[in-house]
Amino acid sequence: MMVLYSGSTDPFSHRCRFVLHEKGCDFDVNDVDLYNKPPEIDAMNPYGEVPILIERDLTLYQSTIINEYIDERFPHPQLMPADPIMRARARLFIYTFERELFSFVRVLENRNETEKRKSIARRQISQQLTQIAPIFDKNTYLMGNDFTMLDITIAPLLWRLGYYGIDLPKSATPLLKYAERVFARPAFIESMTPSEKVMRR
Template identity: 45%
Template sequence: MGVVAKRSSMTFYSNGTDHYSHRVRIVLAEKGVAVEINDCDPNNLPEDLASLNPYNSLPTLLDRELVLYEPNVMMEYLDERFPHPPLLPVYPVARAESRLFMYRIQRDWSSQVDVILNSEDMDQVDTARQQLRDSLVTISPIFGEKDFFMSEEFTLVDCCIAPLLWRLEILGVELPEAQCKDLLEYMERLFERESFQLSLSEEEREMRD
């Protein structure tokens, strides 16, 4: 596991296949945080997790006495706790816009990914897969305007998007090269980042050929 570090008061209970855990691991790697990563089997969770997290869920971040169990809250906490490099804009309006982008990613893309991965209704899965593909194709030109999503700098928004794009193959979503040139180039930029490579679990490395 790439983000494992020297002994630390911070522990991250992570699911090595889960895109929500992955987004937090990217932030940890981007910040160079000394953290103990506990890769957990979601079907056989550690006994102490239930005493820490009332939902007994993954991911869970433990920093001394603080316990966090919502991924975006973890990401913003880490950005404030370890301010360099900053992963949200300085100014309130731009920060609010970034949070709104993260909300829309959750509503429009992450929710479709969750259906594809978890639903047993194949019609529902096919619909979610088509909607995710169509949405990505439609928005592809935006990724050509700046190096990162609506920004010249890598931000928490990119940390939310990257795990979804890394999983497109296992989701059965194929992007047409002619229509998605900008998005595919953006994906290359993300995947080549050192922090992204460090964030990958063994299971995630096996997701792409």
């Protein structure tokens, strides 16, 4: 059985839990205290971060790598597009999210960051999300009418907007309606820890 080492409030771990539940996988979760990590975390991941996935002799870290492995290992339902061109575009979107959104999420998650840098991070995230909001005037999900890995990638951030103190303008309403569709998925509900559930009232 697969074992996921996961932070109970970590948005990157949340991505992996979401994918595993979408796939209906059997897996165990080992909760890791992000501020008092056990020594085996550094032994499994030289960067000392979660999530970490263990399956037999395989050890994986970094959420996007873990999630692509799960998608290929358990092909139904398929979360990355089957077409090579669309799959490449999806990977490019995910890379863009990492650079333009989740780099700032890391700032907000870092207790040692200054409030000035966190304020800049909130503003940058708000601006980037507002820019993509018009997509949902026509699309049900990020890549059209099909739920994909892109939606899983961004969902933990959208769930944490209030928790992070990120305000969106009225023009981002289509994005917020999209977020509610994602939050209503049974796999998303099952993926949340008790600590994550109370982030949003």
